[in-house]
Amino acid sequence: MTDILNKAGAVDIDALLDQLTLEEQVSLLAGADFWRTVPIPRLDIPSLKVSDGPAGVRGGGPLVGGVRTAAYPVGIALGSTWNLELLREIGASLAREALDKGAGVLLAPTINVFRSALNGRNFENYAEDPVLTGKLATAYVQGLQAAGVAATPKHFAGNESEYQRGTISSNIPARAMRELYLRPFEMVVKDADPWAIMTAYNRLDGVYCSDHPWLLETVLRKEWGFTGLVMSDWGGTHSAGRSVRAGLELEMPGPAKARAGLLAEAQADPATAAAVKERARGVLRLIERTGTFADPRDVSDAAEKATEYPETRALIRRAGAEGMVLLKNTGILPLPAGASVAVVGPNAATAQVMGGGSAQMNAHRRVSPLDGLREAQGSGTVTTAVGCENDKFLPVPQVPVHIEYRATDGGDVIATEDKSQAEILWFSYPAGVNPLEFRGTLTLTVQAPQDGQYDFSLASAGLSRLSVDGVEVVDNWDAWTQGDTYFNFGSDEVRRSVTLSAGPHELSVAFKPHVIDNGIAGFNAVRIGFRAEPDEGSVAQAAAVAAKADYAVVCIGTNGDWETEGVDRWGLDLPGRQNALVDAVRAANPNTIVVLQTGGPVTMPWLDSVPAVLQAWFPGQEAGHAIADVLYGRAEPGGRLPQTFIASLKDDPTHPLNPDVQYPGVDGRVEYLEGLYTGYRHVDRAEITPLFPFGFGLSYTTFDVSNPQLSAATIGVGETVTASVQVKNTGERAGSTVVQLYVHDRVSRLDRPHKELKAFAKVHLQPGQIQTVTLLLGLRDLAYFDDTVHAWVADSGDFDLLIGQSSTALPHTLRLSLSTDWKEYTS
Template identity: 85%
Template sequence: MTDTPNTLPAAVDIDALLDRLTLEEQVSLLAGADFWRTVAIPRVGIPALKVSDGPAGVRGGGPLVGGMKTAAYPVGIALGSTWNPALLREIGASLAREALDKGAGVLLAPTINVLRSALNGRNFENYAEDPILTGKLAVAYVQGLQDSGVAATPKHFAGNESEYQRGTISSNIPARAMRELYLRPFEMVVREARPWAIMTAYNRLDGVYCSENPWLLETVLRGEWGFDGLVMSDWGGTHSAGESVRAGLDLEMPGPARARAGLLEEAQNDPATAAAVRERGRAVLTLVERTGTFASPRDVRDSAERDTEYPDTRALIRRAGAEGMVLLKNSGILPLPAGASVAVVGPNAATAQVMGGGSAQMNAHRRVSPLEGLREAQGAGAVSTAVGCDNDKYLPVPTVPVHIEYRAQAGGDVTAREDKPQAEVMWFAYPGGIDPTAFHGTLTLSVHAPQAGEYEFSLASAGLSRLRVDGEPLVDNWSAWQPGDTYFGFGSDEVRGRRTLEAGAHTVEVEFVPNTFENGIAGFNAVRIGFRAEPEQGSVAQAAAVAAQADYAVVCIGTNGDWETEGVDRWGLDLPGRQNELVGAVLAANPNTVVVLQTGGPVTMPWLERVPAVVQAWFPGQEAGHAIADVLYGRAEPGGRLPQTFIASLKDDPTHPLNPDVQYPGEGGRVEYHEGLSTGYRHVDRSGITPLFPFGFGLSYTTFEVSNLQLSAATVGAGETVTARVQVKNTGQRAGSTVVQLYVRDRDSRLERPDKELKAFAKVHLAPGQIETVTLPVGMRDLAYYDDAARAWVAEAGDFDVLVGQSSLDLPHTLRLSLSTDWKEATS
């Protein structure tokens, strides 16, 4: 061809453009150009399109740690706790502005896998254990994002409910559970919000990789649901060339092509593959058009990113963080009175835990700790503090400058230099001339020992590493490197060493070389350097002594992004370290104790009966301390309701009772979903267990009365919708919010069904004494189950109960609804 570059009009004729492309150019569109960008073809005016992580903030094109600053929003489970689709839509619109500032037209979000187990490593990224709550929130998030011109990418499609062996394991899911639980949120978001992109999961589904599963991508997603957007793989999750193209996967990420390196030759020799290449190319160009990138190409260079911090974004994050906090217990101690002295203690007191780990992490504009938030709210003189104990999984990373020198080999000349802002480096870009798969790096930094004593150093790395302190070898993660749980499974476990240091500055030097990883991502290298003093043995007693001197004690405990992270599942349900001991000691010293819990999911609480108040604060984003202070002092309502059942012990987890190996975490390359539909509150109902806190639970600083449940009709015909109406009154002395929840029970079903299922909800904000009528629709799909033998959704004629209340175990109002004739909706 002899075409010359031209400027395409805003309305692009995709077919005509595809006709102008050679087969080689069409193939080039089907894998990324690099880690974050699609391929540009300037000859015919096709610009590059930039994508960015992630659900709780837009990191841009930089590394997962230490990159461009950006706004950090509440994590998924914190947003799920709001039960507020309007807020999620607002969050989506705000994130779109952040994406455009980073030159990105696609946000790799939201994460909408249903919570199956309490041990999912990405629990914190997802919204809920219930598909309807998840779906409605995801619909709003996607609408807010795409209404502002940025593509959403709901993920991970499908069956990615744990991180154990996620790159290869087969999720073997019964058809009914697949349809009713795990596909339902994706179906809702595709049908109602029309996302412009979808990301496939790493795992297999019934033995076939999701990224090349024709039933999942073509039969269900495109054929049955009518999806007309782009399907991309998760990073490194493409496993074939022509097979994945023919199966419906449009885009391999990241680039350059790895699995699709031989696609051109395959397409040249197979007409079916060539035809599929054209269709996949159409999807890529359609996404470029939908994001407005043809009409207004963005500057997608990482150097062009902006890190603007908007005041209204700060305010939104603070408000959303507070609205997602769940008041689990309150014996009248909250809100805290103004003017009282407060001791803020615990490992999460002075350290702001604002996000989880993995691809969802970012370099936040701010990290406001609970200590900072309470001091700003109350005055520094009235707030004392102590650490008490740590909750570290790994040694803390020193936030000090790190100088890196690159050589082609050890002892060779320095070929490049660069500086990083902290002692953890994840390479996604390299200085010019550096081969990401073959270099020798030397990282040098200085750490400060405040006093003479014993100190710990550590290394964890995706690659080989070894550490020297003041020239003396200390940590060897080189000669006996072993794969572990860090860096999405491509890194080692942490290796530690101890050294007695004099007070003052000490030089740390780390050597690093890349490693080769099966199923890895070429050029993905990382190293984490840890450093801290040996914890003092009397720290818990010291914290209790500080608490004894104050009017109130606020104990800030939980986890952090090392424990709650992509790539590895949660450690269990017991809080790590001496945190439970700390709560007991502080409570003994000061009975006016409030526990602020920051985790990504449920934990055991052996001190629950004795503590006057407990607030589940999750990871609420960069304004964490301000949002926590707002709730503790009553300046904001604790508006959250649990989106996940808090079980009392791990034996109550639905994935554990039957076969703990194959059912969770899996064995022999497969994980069997033997519990079927019996997850979350459904499992509570079926098994008769008593949860620590039920699904949908949450207290307020006021009280509410739900009454006068009515249905628009007592009998409904096939294909019709009935409306439930209920009155809600604020019977307390202050403004507040509650969530009205509607569940449906099938009284006589041919197939076994859960005792009840959430089908509708509404968040209500009321002034004292105010009454509002809430309207909730109930349609055919709300009455139906999936009949796998008939391959159809079926609602059987007969009687149903409509239950309404304020949690899954608080449903005092029930009305009978009759379906006069059978209803059926066929599927593929």
Template identity: 50%
Template sequence: MTETELEDLVDAMTLEEQVSILSGEDFWSVPAVPRLGVGKLRVTDGPNGARGGGSLIGGVKSASFPVGIALGATWSVALVGEIGAALADEVKSKGAHMLLAPTVNIHRSVTNGRNFECYSEDPILTAELASAYVTGLQGQWIAATIKHFAGNESEIERTTISSEIDERSLREIYLVAFERAVKVAGTWGVMSSYNKLNGTYTSEHNWLLTTVLRNEWGYDGIVMSDWFGSHSTAETVNAGLDLEMPGRTRDRGDKLVAAVREGTVKAPTVRERALNMLRLMDRTGALTDTRPFAERADDRPEHRSLIRRAGAEAAVLLKNNNVLPLTGAGKIAVIGPNARIAQIMGGGSAQLNAHYRVSPWEGLVAALGEAQLTHAPGCTNHRFEPLLKGQFKVEYFANETLSGEPAHVGEQEDAQAFWIGEVAEGKVDPLQFSARLTGSYTAKESGEHRVGVHSAGFAKVYVDGRLVADAWTNWTKGRTFFEEGCDEVVGVVVLEAGRSYEITIEFATKDFATLGLAAFAVGIGFPLGDKAIAEAARVAAEAEIAIVFIGRNGEWDTEGSDLSGIVLPGRQNELVAAVAGANPRTIVVLQTGGPVEMPWLDDVAAVLQAWYPGQEAGNAIADVLTGAAEPGGRLPQTFPVKWTDNPTNSQDVEVYPGLDGKVRYEEGVFVGYRHYDKHGIAPLFPFGYGLSYTSFALSDLAVDDGQFEADGSVTVSVTLANTGERPGVCVVQLYVTDDIASLDRPHKELKAFAKASLKPGESRRLDLRLDARAFAFYSTSARHWLVEAGDFTLRVGTSSADLPLSAKVSRSTTLMLPV
């Protein structure tokens, strides 16, 4: 429709009809307006897939793509654009019109539980990749929803905490990706964050949503709340929040109609919000979409191939003492807690029910054959006891006391549930019910077992009628289920191998803080001890090469919970030390959502960071290990030697994790590698770092600064040559330094990059273009971007710590740029 036709349509709507499309009808849709033929808009969670309208557990199967930090590690604008286009297909399979992605918050700390979902610590790398993702997605008429706007760099008290960020840091670091997505990619959706920004909830932040987003950047899409992230009626509507999610409405509907009648919200403001919604519906086809809702589990071969390729391109080779790629290797010991378990994604709203999961063991078996592989787990790395699986009968009660006859009886296949929205086919109130699950567990080992339960609600676990784990009597809020759940409560019970035990789980809902959900998970584990580590060392000693698969999983790297540090959980460091002591040709494969400390680094032959690369994890990792694919990744986040080196390390807890409802971004613009440069801290591995299976050389730096004085633009050219014997990829990075600035600026800042694939002996001339913003800082006094007169140094290389080529450009006047 034309804009005029959309305006005619919104004017044909009654006030009540306009208001109706400003809040969700249910968890995943906006209501239709049948009288005027306006269809229903449907959304689905992302960003590493399209889950559809189901729960976080189970549901229709979906393709699982590499997580955000893995895409950040690719440094490939083209690849991320390709993934965006593929995700549009996935969204269409789920009957939706809008993907709640990408996530572009900055890696401020190394312990943010959601770092895995975000691209990078650097705003330019994040902005380039986010724009490609949005363009790829919307090129197929599926709306992007860039999130979380803004200042959501921690999961601690995230729904209430105030991120205290000065305007310069906001403009130069935290808003850059959003700005680029609006001005360059033309995103159709923005999601406000849960937190407050400088004391005001972002969902009702007029400066953020109207002054900056709409007036300065010219945004014409919609702003939606995060789920349950809006807290008012007039304040959110007047500030610029178009859509309250999810439904049913809490603060709109009749309340908003009344606010218009009372004059606290003007009718033209509601019309503007509704017009924004209609424009979005028109862009995505939802406006005229009358098809019956259906979700499909489309397992596309081309997406399988893309995910596998992207996983390899994300893998970062951190160390290699001539053991990789594996060529002509004899017996290989495959060791570690992540060897036979496919760790493909992080936790929280990004998780989905993948079509399949390929473990590293399975990937190596497919590549090398099982005959030359041996295995030992060595230790565990779970945060919660391993999920209890099996058939469970579920009795639902329309009360919170498990009393009377069940309102509904069902079945489920494991001891976990995530109830949100409709429960028990609508026969109980989803916020006020109880449930009893009964099933059985057959022990595989004799001895002491650990029974764990964590729940958003009250829960008890009985084994043969004996209460073993009680998360009911003294329930205390913890860091699970988006901060609505308790920490895991663990009980101990002695079991006999081969014997079957009756398991009973009782659950009841409780009042929620922010998110209206009910959930629990129950696990039973048999601890591994010294013998398991000794056995792993023995297996390693008998092999020519040992590969240790360690790291974390989606229980640790998850929405709703920050990490307590970056030491590997459990006894994994002990395991690596024991294996490396038994076999000097030890390769470590890490799967984490961010940095870890590596006390064993000097003792191992190679380290590969594989992140969470999606459903093809094992195949992608095997491709890199065997040399079928190049390790194409470079670090999107600095790896510090220890946690205390990172930018949020401070004696003041208000800086991190926060105090009295505030978290103060005291480091300002000195986040990521800027922090390490400023304080002279040598990282374990620098930003942008990664090795190849070949070698490269940079030469012949040339600078065209003919327009620098006039408009601030500069073009930098450099020759990249593959000087090795294999094809490979290299990421060439360009950093800018303001030699003498009127305020404290970072020592250097990434402003352009290019990724190139070259054959042996091939060379290529690369052009890196800089606009005036690449040289500017934001002046809070002038309220403009400023390029000051003076000298700027341009540095080119392959990481923030390896920049062998440099040149200078100069200008004699100050250039003022609009916001």
């Protein structure tokens, strides 16, 4: 490639572009396969591999199984840390994981702000507040890209729910769009310079995001100065020339589907041809930025490394603990060493370490709370019981599965394959198998521990039938209908109950691909479920176990089947009999601690009766260790809520005005009628009392925030000011708190929320230690967006700076005056 190197030895993109034929330029604008760009060997242009994030690097394998990798805390758990340095550290750690998988691009972070408590990908995002989200995302991107791996902030923009996400139009008022939903993307683009961005599936005001020239060109590139590549979400490209002209570089996955006719369009239209060349420049630049020209990586899935680093395990454990939010503690925590503990509940022996959808991966390990407490206890007594179930789907048998492939019904076997569990997502196929047209036969053996009734199930993206001991049990073939599984490309789960004798039983599943409208060709999946029917006396059994221990830790919540991509959350009440389990255990043992693992808020009818509640989220592969660290006081519960926990669904900001059109949407559109009033902004305006407010979290120590000061009482054009407070640890343990600063505009020309978070700082202090915390403010922090003049506007006058440790605990007020009106015009 010496003929296209510039004087500095870097790739001369202009010279390389001039050597590309139009056909080669077009080829760069859609993936080669699910995870790679198209190489052009003639000019030594290598393929660039991307991989799903944001809470780990799965590599090029399937969503289920595949090469093992490190599983980090999910987005809302990291959002709870409010710790920019930790996010930067995690970004750098993820870069090493990506390079081990041969990937130069990580499809992360997810930075849509929380609009509703029911968003299915709530767990994957950071916060309800745009400034908190933007600052955390900036640190994550900086850490990742400093190590040479491209970040891909997503989903740009307006993807705040999963309902009909592939087609629905998010109709967002201009001010809310700018102040809430675009703001995190603007911050990360301007402050971290991400090398890529992913568009959302949905439409904005009727136009698909991947076809949206105002979003991609006017705002992203011209106004914000974005210099990176824009790619679609998988299957989210809807046109050829139009999307290229709108500013979308890369259709994913490949081979080209929406852009299958792009070459013909470009040959017939000079404007499209010019746009193709410019978009091809973006692909080449991303290959250059990631160092892939200079160091083409072995991107084969077989070459992916599954190295587990001790320092990564330690980081995940530390981050998991720091994100946990202590919601209630009457003094029962930390637990004393040596006491007997009953660890009960559906999440006790099962490690819930991640959410579902594209964020899931094959973790190196999954440490359950039971495992973590047993290790922490040492010689102490730890007992356990399940109590009840919280599964959405029947559990997948973790047994070997043998697959035989045929080209047609009754044909000869053309390939075989073995898998380690009974859920298969085909992202690759044996040689000779056509992903669009094959017949698969899966066989496996399950054990019935005793005579009784057992449940079987199937869910599939494709047609499937399940037979048990040669007898058909579940028909998901003739009766197949589109449902909520597999990103809405699959069916709903179909269940049947069967009487089995104790011992082994052979299962056989017939499978055939079935492509639906707006589906991804070659995306095939099947999930087999199996479980004994639940014991109705299990709650009482768990309470009996708890009664014999000094303390009871009830591990409840959800899992990645409930909290997942492609379908919104079920509601706010915990599924199954989990609330009854808490009540029964609390009645049997007054020393009951509830450990919640969810991806967002839930109702807690037992809150007043239990002495302690710890929100642990999905904290990554070291979950049980991190939970034990916090429960025994070896680590501080360092989390503060990044989302308001409402008391009931009627308090959700998307429900009061028009329950259908406002959420989830009707007639292909969802209207953001609440405008600016989400989260704590809605709490203030509606004067409701949340279950727990935004920014809230308890510590094992106490803090005093005092002596607020301003560097200047007045701010003018081009100036900044700093607000400072003294923070003292007034307790007997080391700990951390988050100082939060909100701005209240005393007199505004346009309606504004009562207060808006504009600055924060996390501080770690030893007992008795005092530290001065300084927070910087500029004119943009005082401004609102005026859509009538297309500008950010701050009106002259007085502003209150509210300072404290949560959105409802702000005891200090500083007065700041703006000497003259200020405007910053947009496009």
